[in-house]
Amino acid sequence: MKFGVIGAGQMGGGIAQVAAQSGFDVVVHDQKQEFLDRGRGVIEGSLGKLHEKGKLTDPPEAVLGRMQFTTSLQDFADCDLVVEAIVENEAIKKELFRQLGEIVKPEGILASNTSSIPITALATASGRPTQFIGMHFMNPVPLMQLVEVIRGYQTSDDTARFVNETAEKMGKTPLSCNDYPGFVSNRILMPMLNEAIQCVMEGVAEPEAIDGIMKMGMNHPMGPLTLADFIGLDTCLAIMEVLHQGLGDDKYRPSPLLRKMVQAGLLGRKSGEGFYKYN
Template identity: 80%
Template sequence: MIFGVIGAGQMGAGIAQVAAQSGFEVIVQDIETEFLARGENTTQKSLSRLHEKGKLAETPADILGRIKFTTELQDLAHCDLVVEAVVENEAVKSELFRTLGQIVKPSGILASNTSSIPITSLASASGRPKQFIGMHFMNPVPLMRLVEVIRGHRTSDETAHIVTETAERMGKTPLTCNDFPGFVSNRILMPMLNEAIGCLMEGVADREAIDGIMKLGMNHPMGPLTLADFIGLDTCLSIMEVLHRGLGDDKYRPSPLLRKMVQAGLLGRKSGEGFYKY
C-alpha cells in the first residue's frame, strides 16, 4: 500500500511515522518546504527516542527511508489511501478534497483526520463519497492506540473494511462511530475542557486546583487546562463551535474566556503560552 499524508504538522508527522513503521511506503505533502523539514525533524527525533528504548524492529534511517516529502499534491496520484491532517477548517478541507478527488487514482480511498467536521460533507466535496471516511488519530499518534473510524452517510462497507484493517496493521485499535458533530471522542471531551475553562473564568478555583482535582480525583493523566493547552486553544474553540452549530444546544457554547484567549493569540503550547507558560 502507498500511504499518503497531507500536512506535516504534529498530527501528520505522527501518522506518517506510524505508517512507515508498519511497512507502508509513505508520501507526505505540505505547502512549504520548511513545514516538511520541521515534520521530518519531528519524526527523526521520535524514532530516535523509540530506538533508544529498544522499541523499533528497524533503524530510524530504514523507516525514514520509506517516507518521501513533497510540496506537490500531484505526487499523491498513485496512493491507495490518503489521510488529510491540515487545519481544522471545513472550507479549507473541502477545497483540498475537491482537488484530491481529481488527482488520486479512482480506486484510492480519501480519509480525514478531522476532530469534528462532518465526514458526509467532506465526502461530498471529494466527489467519491463511497471511498471517503473519517480516520481520527489521537495525539501523540505514535503512542496513542485509538483510531476513531467515522463512516459518512455513503461510505461503503469495503472502504470501512480496508481502513479498519490498515489501522490494525498500524498497531492501532479502530473503533467505529457514525457521523455526528464531534463524533464520540470530542463530543464528550471538549465540553469537559470547556467547563473547566468556565470554572477558571468564574473563579471557582485556580488553574492548578482545577487540573489537580481532575488528575487526583478522576485519575486523568493530565488536567483539563493542561490538555487544552496541549491540543491548542484554537482547535478547542473550532471544535466547540462545530458542536454548538451542529447540535444547536447552548450547553456546547464556547466559554467566553476560551474565545478571548484565542483572540489574544494565547493558543497553548504551540504559541508558548495558554493557561500555562511553556
C-alpha cells in the same frame, strides 16, 4: 501498500511515521519545502528515541527510506489510501479533496484526520463519497493507541473494512462511530474542558486546583486545563463552535473566557501561555 499523508505537521508527521514503521511506502506532502524539512527532522528525532529504547523493528534509516517528501499533489496518483491532516478549515479541506478526487486512482480511498468537521460534507466534495471516511488519530500519534473511524453518510462497508484493517496493521485500535458533530471523542471531551474553563471564569477554584481535583479524584492522567493548553485553546474554541452550531444546544456554548483568551493570543503551549506559562 502505498499510504499518502497531506500535511507534515505534528499530526501528519506522526501518521506518516507510524505508517512507515508499519512497512508501508509513504508519500508526505506539504505546501512548502521548509515545512517538509521541519517535519522530516521531527520524524528523525522521534525514530532515534524509539530506536534507543529498542521499540523499532527496523533501523531508523530503513523507516525513513520508505518515505517520500513532496510538494506536488500529483505524487498521490497511485496511493491506496490518502489521509489529510491539514488546518481545521472546512473550505480549505473541501478544495483539497476536490483536487485529490481527480488525482488519486479511482479505487483509492480518501480519509480526513479532522477532529470535528463533518465527514459527509468532505466526502461529497471529494466526488467519491463511498470511498471516503474519517480517520481521527490521537496526539501524539506514535504513542496513542486509538483511531476513531468515522463513517460518512455514504461510506461503503468495503471502505470501512479496509481502513479498520489498515489501522490495525499500524498497531492501532480502531473504534467506529457515525458522522455527528464532534464524533464521540470531542463531543464528550470538549464540553468537559469548556466547563473547567467556566469554573476558572466564575472563580470556583484556581487552575491548579481544578486540574488536581480531576487528576486525583477522577484518575485523569492530565487535568482539563493542562489538556486544553496542550491541544490549543483556539482549537478547543473551534470545536466548541462546531458542536454549538451543529447540535444547536446551549450546553455547547463556548465559555466567554475561552473566547477572550483566544482573542488575546493566549493559546496554550504553542503561544507560550494559556492557563499556565510555558518556556
